[in-house]
Structure formats: structure tokens, C-alpha cells
Amino acid sequence: xxxxxxxxxxxxxxxxxxxxxxxxxxxxxxxxxxxxxxxxxxxxxxxxxxxxxxxxxxxxxxxxxxxxxxxxxxxxxxxxxxxxxxxxxxxxxxxxxxxxxxxxxxxxxxxxxxxxxxxxxxxxxxxxxxxxxxxxxxxxxxxxxxxxxxxxxxxxxxxxxxxxxxxxxxxxxxxxxxxxxxxxxxxxxxxxxxxxxxxxxxxxxxxxxxxxxxxxxxxxxxxxxxxxxxxxxxxxxxxxxxxxxxxxxxxxxxxxxxxxxxxxxxxxxxxxxxxxxxxxxxxxxxxxxxxxxxxxxxxxxxxx
Amino acid sequence: xxxxxxxxxxxxxxxxxxxxxxxxxxxxxxxxxxxxxxxxxxxxxxxxxxxxxxxxxxxxxxxxxxxxxxxxxxxxxxxxxxxxxxxxxxxxxxxxxxxxxxxxxxxxxxxxxxxxxxxxxxxxxxxxxxxxxxxxxxxxxxxxxxxxxxxxxxxxxxxxxxxxxxxxxxxxxxxxxxxxxxxxxxxxxxxxxxxxxxxxxxxxxxxxxxxxxxxxxxxxxxxxxxxxxxxxxxxxxxxxxxxxxxxxxxxxxxxxxxxxxxxxxxxxxxxxxxx
Numbered sequence: 001x002x003x004x005x006x007x008x009x010x011x012x013x014x015x016x017x018x019x020x021x022x023x024x025x026x027x028x029x030x031x032x033x034x035x036x037x038x039x040x041x042x043x044x045x046x047x048x049x050x051x052x053x054x055x056x057x058x059x060x061x062x063x064x065x066x067x068x069x070x071x072x073x074x075x076x077x078x079x080x081x082x083x084x085x086x087x088x089x090x091x092x093x094x095x096x097x098x099x100x101x102x103x104x105x106x107x108x109x110x111x112x113x114x115x116x117x118x119x120x121x122x123x124x125x126x127x128x129x130x131x132x133x134x135x136x137x138x139x140x141x142x143x144x145x146x147x148x149x150x151x152x153x154x155x156x157x158x159x160x161x162x163x164x165x166x167x168x169x170x171x172x173x174x175x176x177x178x179x180x181x182x183x184x185x186x187x188x189x190x191x192x193x194x195x196x197x198x199x200x201x202x203x204x205x206x207x208x209x210x211x212x213x214x215x216x217x218x219x220x221x222x223x224x225x226x227x228x229x230x231x232x233x234x235x236x237x238x239x240x241x242x243x244x245x246x247x248x249x250x251x252x253x254x255x256x257x258x259x260x261x262x263x264x265x266x267x268x269x270x271x272x273x274x275x276x277x278x279x280x281x282x283x284x285x286x287x288x289x290x291x292x293x294x295x296x297x298x299x300x301x302x303x304x
Numbered sequence: 305x306x307x308x309x310x311x312x313x314x315x316x317x318x319x320x321x322x323x324x325x326x327x328x329x330x331x332x333x334x335x336x337x338x339x340x341x342x343x344x345x346x347x348x349x350x351x352x353x354x355x356x357x358x359x360x361x362x363x364x365x366x367x368x369x370x371x372x373x374x375x376x377x378x379x380x381x382x383x384x385x386x387x388x389x390x391x392x393x394x395x396x397x398x399x400x401x402x403x404x405x406x407x408x409x410x411x412x413x414x415x416x417x418x419x420x421x422x423x424x425x426x427x428x429x430x431x432x433x434x435x436x437x438x439x440x441x442x443x444x445x446x447x448x449x450x451x452x453x454x455x456x457x458x459x460x461x462x463x464x465x466x467x468x469x470x471x472x473x474x475x476x477x478x479x480x481x482x483x484x485x486x487x488x489x490x491x492x493x494x495x496x497x498x499x500x501x502x503x504x505x506x507x508x509x510x511x512x513x514x515x516x517x518x519x520x521x522x523x524x525x526x527x528x529x530x531x532x533x534x535x536x537x538x539x540x541x542x543x544x545x546x547x548x549x550x551x552x553x554x555x556x557x558x559x560x561x562x563x564x565x566x567x568x569x570x571x572x573x574x575x576x577x578x579x
Contacts, residue, residue, distance in 0.1 A: 017484045018399040025396030033452040036429035114567045121563035123513040123556050130331045133545045141351045186575035235422035238515045263428040276425040
């Protein structure tokens with residue numbers, strides 16, 4: 001009697017079981033992610049520097065208005081936006097080309113796909129350091145020759161305010177293009193082959209097939225890659241910190257570097273939190289814009 | 305298309321791929337090489353690739369760093385973070401995939417959104433939180449921090465994986481006398497093992513390679529390799545590149561090899577994890 005009752009799979013028992021399965025993770029995320037985020041929002045409304053605890057007071061949105069008026073933060077925002085736009089565009093274009101090259105199934109391509117994973121797995125701090133060493137103007141294997149051929153400024157590509165940001169973009173593109181290529185490759189391989197065959201029989205050439213059939217069907221994958229890369233590039237820290245630490249003269253000082261500097265090195269918790277929450281708002285805004293644009297594009301392609 | 309144009313197209317495609325691979329692999333190979341290069345050779349002007357190999361850099365890191373301790377820290381942090389994330393994330397993903405509640409999808413999206421928040425937002429309050437709990441500087445602080453990000457990610461990934469498994473398979477097991485947990489443990493989980501492997505590998509990679517969280521949450525005795533790598537230089541640019549190469553043998557090559565060996569799962573994880 002007792003046993004059969006236990007085994008009874010009533011909907012209520014079922015939902016209780018599922019609730020118990022989900023609860024630990026939800027609780028963990030609530031305590032260790034949601035609670036800190038909410039506290040961060042709280043901190044951002046206070047003048048709060050751990051080095052000057054006697055000055056703590058509620059200042060409402062002053063940290064936000066200060067951040068938006070701060071020339072360093074404005075500069076960081078512009079640098080971050082240029083960095084994000086440049087990196088994501090280059091990664092999407094190059095990644096798509098790579099995916100197309102890797103698309104035909106062969107032994108050679110399978111080996112190449114595997115080796116393509118290497119940059120993704122390397123520790124980002126190491127990536128930053130490798131390029132810092134290679135591009136060094138006095139002993140770097142690439143940097144020395146570039147400077148001597150007058151192709152780079154005498155302080156090296158990472159030492160000049162004009163070239164440091166584009167160079168860091170190249171480093172980010174080097175690290176993450178393979179990821180974009182692998183995700184797009186998986187999407188290419190999932191395309192229904194009958195549609196592609198039909199298009200080939202109908203005499204559609206390569207370019208038209210790509211533009212009219214492959215690209216529209218790839219939209220969901222492109223959207224995911226775009227959101228993933230935009231949100232990740234916008235908060236880049238490790239590679240830039242290791243390669244230039246934001247310099248020279250703040251030319252590569254991304255928002256994430258500013259936020260960490262204010263919050264965790266200067267202990268200006270209120271101001272640092274405000275900057276990071278502004279960053280989160282930017283990320284949410286960009287993700288929403290991408291989502292809406294792609295949904296509209298998707299609808300247009302499917303109707304016509 | 306004639307056979308000849310097809311052949312030249314193939315040649316073109318392969319040579320482009322070889323060039324791309326050279327660009328992607330050469331910097332890593334250079335790094336590995338510097339480890340065997342005496343520091344004077346690294347700074348030779350003009351720089352060359354010719355040198356007499358030596359193991360001096362390895363001797364130097366062994367005497368300057370407590371390597372077993374650093375490696376242990378890295379291992380404890382990545383294994384702990386991975387286990388905790390899987391333990392919390394897998395059952396949660398299962399529950400989200402099986403519930404009939406409409407709002408479950410919202411929770412799944414909330415988990416995904418947590419992944420999008422920049423680390424620094426949580427890091428500042430988390431740092432103070434850990435200080436209050438007297439966990440600052442311990443391995444636990446980093447493990448708990450990594451697990452928040454990874455649990456959300458694992459839950460999302462397993463949610464999509466379990467949704468792809470038809471319910472009927474489990475219903476049959478329940479009719480045969482399996483408990484609700486048994487249906488999950490003995491039927492659904494083995495069917496989703498590829499995704500579990502992918503999730504585990506990605507959690508491990510993230511925890512092993514992460515710099516920012518352990519840099520602020522650990523102290524000298526609990527520091528992992530990724531943090532030691534940078535402090536090894538201390539901004540000194542004229543020496544220490546050979547030491548970096550030697551350190552990278554410990555810190556970077558294991559995770560790269562793991563990625564290469566388990567690449568099947570890694571690609572599955574990278575592509576499914578975001579769908």
C-alpha cells in the first residue's frame with residue numbers, strides 16, 4: 001500500500017520532483033549571482049570608497065551622471081564601441097569564409113577543423129602576452145622587422161596611440177575567428193541538402209545560391225554568433241590587460257579595464273559599480289537591437 | 305564543371321586553409337619554442353629563430369615558483385567549479401526541459417542572461433560578500449564564483465539537450481517501475497552524455513583559463529597558474545619571455561591538448577550550447 005502510493009505518478013508529485021531538481025541551481029544563482037548584482041546596483045547609488053569609509057553616503061544617480069561626464073569613461077566607451085564593431089565585423093566575415101572553406105567533408109578538412117580549435121583553448125592572458133612579445137619593437141620576431149622596414153612606428157605597433165587599438169583588434173580576431181567559423185560550419189552542415197541540390201539543378205550560380213538560399217537559412221545561426229560575440233567582445237579584459245594594460249595613453253583602455261581599475265584597484269566601489277551597470281545596460285541594448293533587426297530580416301526573407 | 309577546374313578549386317581551397325592554419329598556429333609554436341631558448345637568444349638583435357636549445361627556463365621557473373602548488377590550485381579550482389556546476393546545472397536543465405509550466409522558459413532565458421552580465425558587475429559585490437563569509441582568498445571563493453556563471457550555462461545547455469530527447473522513452477521506463485529520479489538518472493542522462501561531456505569540458509576550460517576572478521579572489525597560496533603567469537613578469541618586458549614559454553607548458557598546453565583530444569565534444573558544446 002505504502003509502496004504503491006510512493007510510486008503514484010500524480011501530476012503534483014511530478015511537479016514537486018521537478019521543483020526539487022531545479023531548486024539547488026536556482027538557489028545558488030540567486031545567492032551568488034543575483035544577490036551580488038542587486039547589491040552592485042545598490043552600491044552604484046552610494047558614494048562608497050573602501051579607502052575612505054567615513055565618506056559613505058547616498059548620492060542617488062550622481063555616480064552615473066559623473067561617469068557619463070567623465071572624459072576617461074567617455075573615451076573608454078568610444079574605444080570599446082570601435083573595438084566591438086571592428087572585431088565582430090571582421091570575425092563574422094572571416095569566420096564565414098573559413099566555414100565555407102571547411103564545408104566540403106574530407107579528411108583534410110576534418111583535421112583542419114580540429115586544429116582550428118587551438119586559439120580558442122589557449123589561456124587569454126597568454127594570448128595577450130604572446131602578441132606583446134612578438135610585436136615588441138626591440139626584440140620581437142615580427143615587431144623588430146616591422147619597425148626596421150618602417151611599416152610600424154618606432155615604439156612598435158602596441159606602443160603607438162594610433163596603431164595600438166587596431167592591433168589589439170587583430171589579436172582578438174585571431175583568437176575568436178575560429179569559434180565563429182566552427183559555429184557557422186555546424187550551421188552549414190545542418191542545411192537541408194535537397195534544397196541546395198535543387199538550386200544547383202535550377203542553374204543558380206555560387207553567388208546567387210549563397211545570397212538567396214544559404215544566407216537566409218543561416219540567419220538564426222548568424223544571429224546567435226552575433227549576440228555571442230558582441231556581448232563577449234564588449235567586455236574583453238584579459239588579452240588587452242596582458243598586452244597593453246590599456247595604454248599607451250589610454251588608447252586601448254576598454255570599459256571593462258576602467259571598471260576594474262575604479263572598483264577593484266582604487267576600491268571606489270560605488271563608481272566602479274555604476275560603470276559596470278552602464279556596461280550591462282549597453283550589452284542588453286545591443287542584444288535587443290540585434291534580436292529585433294534579425295527578426296525583421298527573417299520575416300522579410302520568409303515572406304518574399 | 306570540368307575535372308580540371310574542380311581540381312584547381314580544391315588546390316585553391318586547401319592552400320587557403322593551410323595559410324589560415326599557419327596564422328592560427330604559428331604564435332603558439334613560437335611560444336613553445338621560446339621555452340627552450342636561452343634568455344639571451346630571445347633578446348638577440350635582430351631577432352632570429354636560430355638558437356641552441358636549453359632547459360634553463362624550466363630550471364628557472366622551478367626555482368622561482370612553487371609549481372606543484374600552482375598546478376594543484378589550478379586543478380582544484382577547475383575540477384571543483386566543473387563538478388559543482390554539473391551537479392547543480394544538469395538536474396535544473398532536466399527540470400526545465402520536462403516541466404509543463406509556461407514560465408519555465410523564462411527561467412531558462414534568465415539563466416542565459418546571467419551569462420551576458422560582465423564579470424566585473426558581480427565581482428565587486430562578490431568580493432565583499434566573500435570577505436564577510438571569511439572565504440576571501442580560499443579556493444571556495446573562486447569555485448563558487450565560477451560555478452554561478454557555469455551553472456547558468458550548464459542549465460541552459462542541458463535544457464536544450466534534454467528537450468531533444470522524447471518524453472516517451474522515459475514514460476516507458478516509469479511504466480516499467482522506474483522512479484521519477486531513476487528515469488532521469490538511468491534513461492535520460494545516458495542519452496544526453498555527449499552534451500554532459502561538452503558542458504564539462506567548457507566549464508573546465510573556462511575555470512582553467514580565467515584570470516580576472518582568481519586574480520582578485522585568491523591569495524599567494526591559492527593562486528592558480530593563470531594568475532601566476534602574469535605576476536611572473538611584473539611588467540618586466542626585457543626578460544621572462546622564455547619563462548613564459550616554460551610556464552605555458554604547464555598552464556596552456558594541457559588545456560589545448562584536452563581541447564584537441566576531445567574536439568568532438570568541444571564542437572558539439574560550442575554549437576549546441578548557444579542554440
